[in-house]
Amino acid sequence: MSRRYLLPILAAVGLAIGVVAVIRENRTSQPARPAVQPAAGPFTSFVAGAGIIEPSSGNVAVGTPVPGIVKRVFVKWGDWVRAGEPLLQIDDRDLRARLPSALARKKEAAARFEQARVQLRIADSVPDRRAISLEELETRRAAVAIASAALEGAQAEIEQLKAETSRRTIRAPEQGRILRVEVRPGEFAPSGAPSTPLLELGDDRQFHVRVDVDEHDAWRVRAGAAAVASVPGNPNLRTSLHFMRIEPSLVRKTSLTGSSTERVDTRVLQVIYRFDPERLPEVYIGQQMDVWIQVAPESAGSRAPRVGKP
Known part of the structure; x- marks a missing residue:
């Protein structure tokens, strides 16, 4: 008698499990809330781009004209040096x-x-x-x-x-702060342009932001356009930027944001802005920023100058 009802019972249980699985699969799931709310654009019409903070003088990579063993390093990270001050000495x-x-x-x-x-x-x-x-x-x-x-x-x-x-005594080519020290006494210092500079310095009294604008939006950017930058992960940390210049030629995109929709096989127009580090003390040289550049409403007839003057 038990064998007669065994198969129908198993079939009913399987059907019930399948129905429950289908219901759970079709249930509307609540979207996950982001850990940090994305920053909203401050302008009605804008072009967004990723910016990299750099010193106003640029990152000056210091090398040596002659290869040799490093005898002494005169500076350390964070030191302020003047033009002509010794940085390191090669064995002489x-x-x-x-x-x-x-x-x-x-x-x-x-x-x-x-x-x-x-x-x-x-x-x-x-x-x-x-x-x-x-x-x-x-x-x-x-x-x-x-x-x-x-x-x-x-x-x-x-x-x-x-x-x-x-x-054999390598001196600072210009004044600035020591940003990197990648060599120690006793190590061999090659001449030329090594992949990792021996030392790196830059003038950090003013910060520049090098903004990458996609080539498809480059025509919309105008010299002197207002811009705002914020810190990724904290949209409340933001500051207005002062226009400096527009680089005269497009370059390959090298600064990546890590977004899954990011285009890496593209060229970008680089726009340079500046801001006072005291207005945003929480940021550092080499840090990435979210930047919005104000543009006119998109129009097929509007054109932008290629080179801007500060």
Whole structure:
């Protein structure tokens, strides 16, 4: 008797489970609330873009003209340096070892020059010109010229060693704050343009924001347009921006926001704005900002200048 009702009972249970599953699947789910409310555009008509904070002087990557072992680093992160102040020193013991012998050669050349000049003075002081031949006189004059050239060569060698030694001390090309120190004493510093700069400095008394505007919206941006920037994750941290310039050419997009709908195979127009760091002390160089640039209502007949002047 139990076997007769077993299959219908199992079928009914399966049907009930399927109905419940379908009901749950079709139930309207409440959308998840974002952890942080997105910032709203402050203008009626605007173009939005991602901006990167940079010092007003730009990020100055400091390198070395000669490769070698770093002997000393004179600065640390956060130091303010003036133009010409030493930043780091490359090992110069090889040059200093050559300097004593160069000084000795100069002293020897100076002695030979003085000797040749005395010999020429003696020959010129002879009252009777028949006592010394004209050929002998010209030989002594040539000896003075040769000794003088040797002395100048020895002095030039010393000056070259001093110049090479001076090049081993890398100095600040302009004033600014040390932003990065990527080298330590004892490490090898390559010359040229390494992928990671040895040091990086910039003038942080004013911040610039480099805004990437999609090439499809570039025609809408005008020189002098008002703009507002806010901190991603906290739309209450915002400040107005002052227009500086529009870069004259479009470049490949390199600053990515991480959005799933972001286009990476595009070119962007870079617009430079500035603001006072004291108005927004919570931000840092290299930080990304949400930027809105005020534009006129979209119109097919309106055109924008390509280059703006501050």
